[in-house]
Amino acid sequence: MKKNLEDSSGAVTKSGWKTVISIILIIYSLITVFLVGETIASSFKTKIELVDNLIGLPKEPTLANYFTVFVKEGFGRYIMNSISLVAISLILLIIVSSMLAYGMAQYTFKGKKFLQAYFLIGLMMPVQLSILPLYLMLSRLKMTNSFLGLALLYAANLSFSFLVFNQFFLQLPQAMIESAHMDGASDMCIFWKIVVPISKPVFSTVGLLQFVTIWNDFFLPMVFLPKKNAHTLTLAIYSYTGNFLKNWDKIFAAATIALVPILIIYFLFSEQIVAGLTAGSTKE
Template identity: 75%
Template sequence: MGATNIKKEKGGGHRRERMNWKIPVSLFFVLYSMITIFLVGETILSSFKTKIELVENLLGFPKAPTMKNYYTVFVEEGFAKYIGNSILLVLLSLILLMLVSSMLAFGMAQYSFRGQKLLQGYFLIGLMMPVQLSILPLYLMLSRIGMINNLPGLALLYAANLSFPFLVFYQFFLQLPKPLLESARIDGAGDFRTFLEIVIPISRPVFATVGLLQFVTIWNDFFLPMVFLPKKNVQTLTLAIYSYTGNFLKNWDKIFAAVTIALVPILIFYFVFSEQIVTGLTAGSTKE
């Protein structure tokens, strides 16, 4: 009886300890979410204000909403070209990145070979290495093959940064039902056909997750485009927005409109696919 009471007291103590941790963590995330929503909302509202109203009424709702800032950004400043450059860069990068990382992860998850652990460690180290450390050799390499100021050249660099996509795919592919794959091989399907016809259809959540997270990363990136795309005709949306900051007091009404344009695709993707992101990230974390 005494032992039972002791166990109950210990169990209750652990539960109270977990609850004590959950409360401040939950409050932190609630506060962080509120600040983020406020900043995003304020940016969108400010994009419909004139420069004079921004000075007089920065945090309030626009009294006379105007589309002039968007007209200036799109028509007079030619932002459609920069948006097109960003879209092309994202598409090229994602196609290469998803193809290489998923096929590599599938091969490593299904087969054992000498040096496999070493290769996994290599990708783990890649997560800890900032790209800034290797920027000089990367620049020299692209310069020698004539791919500076070239969107496909920069897409190759993004595709080569496959540590995170590889690890997400790898953890998911480890949980694939082996009888299903073996039955496909018995029916005469090779590895490539098995990957295309069986693995990809049942792996849609993880493909959606990797694709969306990498889309946001590439779409928002500023450092690599700044280094490898100095010419204006190939610049991305982030570089075009940065060009306004040289004279912030003169252009801050246009900055709000340009930033809103950059935010819209990200917000749409997150609202539509947020459930798939969570599903894809957690699908390979537990074993059946």
């Protein structure tokens, strides 16, 4: 195997690096699958069984943890809060970032390179650095404890979405756009009736990736949604950690509930995500 990984000079070949990276990714994937599987299995165990059988399948599976979480703890409200927040955020984020990226891809104007660099820098700036002015701004607008206020922050954090859309729109055939202009179509008409329908892969990719990001986000909801009736699923799960030993059976059930949408997206749309990310990488 060593000969396959190295050439005659002793340097690691390209195929050798691919093998090493593949092994690392396989090990990482196995660890991830094991942890997810243990979380799901533990959600069906009682507190007593978790003490005696932390790792392994439940000996006597029970739905008591899910009953407690849904009926007694009211997790249905937190799930609906998360769904509402994600829906509003995705609509705003996708509309704004896609239209901005299309304009940047199709038109030349002063300051274009500066704006492109600005959005690129945005990927390197953590939101924690600007949390104080953001909180003061939403507080003055009376939009704390508001899904719309938090959704505006998610929509403003559009650097990643913009760059993905922009890369795809740069590869659009200009002859098609010019032909539509010659037929009298306006820019908005071209975007909504021509560009959007042929860009479904990249729209799906951005939507799915941002769904996962917003669904799992903990920091911004913790800051801007302090009232319990506005808590998202991640905040509800975090509330159990204050007394972990007392609530750890419920934590596994709550974490499993939060995992379900992510797992569904992965199994159903993983190919679309890859296709969307690579759709604009090469010209036809």
